[in-house]
Amino acid sequence: MPVPSTQPAAERKLLRDTVQDKIRDAVMDGTLEPGERLNDDDLIAWLGVSRTPIREALAELARAGLIEMAPNRYTRVAAPTKDELLDAYRTLGVIYGGVVRLAVPRFSDAERERVLGVLDDVLARLDADQQAEVAREGADIYSMWADACGNASLAQLCRSTTDGLAFRLRVPELAELVPTDVVRPELVKLRDAVAAGEPIAAELAMEAIHLLPTRD
Template structure:
């Protein structure tokens, strides 16, 4: 009996992932705007693929929180609201406190300098009132921690959740809910902990950046 070929399924999965990445990137860079309706025929024309990998990709993006779907009604880019902001921001703090604790001791000297420089840039941009723009770039800032944590399960969790959570920070009220004068000193603490290779201080600082209650 000949062994069934698995190549078509593998190709279909790869195509779905490619489509998912393209739609994800278009959402994250603002090409597809919050609330924008997504029509299958338009996506087929844009991406040059059949309906099946597009629907599979959209389903994955819906699970990540970037797409909203209502059967027979609409498929659209999620539209973040002020009411979701604090929950999403604190959830990122819960996840990335642990990620930071694992990542800080693992950084090479070059990686450590890059992270410190990135946090200095974040502080500079906050000082210029660019909090909304920083929220737009948030997924990239979080990625540098996940890439270095050395825990495959945690890194996978980050990849599955960070886009959707960071996307929810893109609301005009972010400066109201996440005050610069509160978070900026904690970001400085995080930078100093990274520079000092102090994972516990870094974890506590990351949690404080994200407005989690102090540990007793």
């Protein structure tokens, strides 16, 4: 019996992924605003593809938490609320505490310098009261840890969850619920632990940044 060709399925997957990336980027950079309705015909005209890869991409983005879908009612960009913020923020801390512990010993000198540069930039922007801007770039900041952790399963978990969790931090009450004067000292500890190559200290600092209970 001849083996069926899988080429058409591979092409559809590639197209869906391309569409998904474009919609994801438009959500994350604010081109598509929270709560904005998404119309299939408008998306078809924008992306130049058929309805099927668009619906597949939207379903994946809904699973990631960036899109909300109600059959026969609406498809829209998710709208974060302050009630979701702390749960999302602490979930990021649970995930990325372990990621940081794995990543820190694996950094090359060049990777370590890049991470230290990012952390210095975050500290400077917190000092300039730019916490909201930091939150808007949160998914990209988290990804640098996942990329270096060396654990494919954990990296995949990060890729599938981080966008939706980081997106939930984009609320006006962020500074109230995640005070800079609490986060900044722990961010300094994280930077120092990365510079010294101390994974456990880095893990504890990442957890403290995300307001997790301290360990005895």
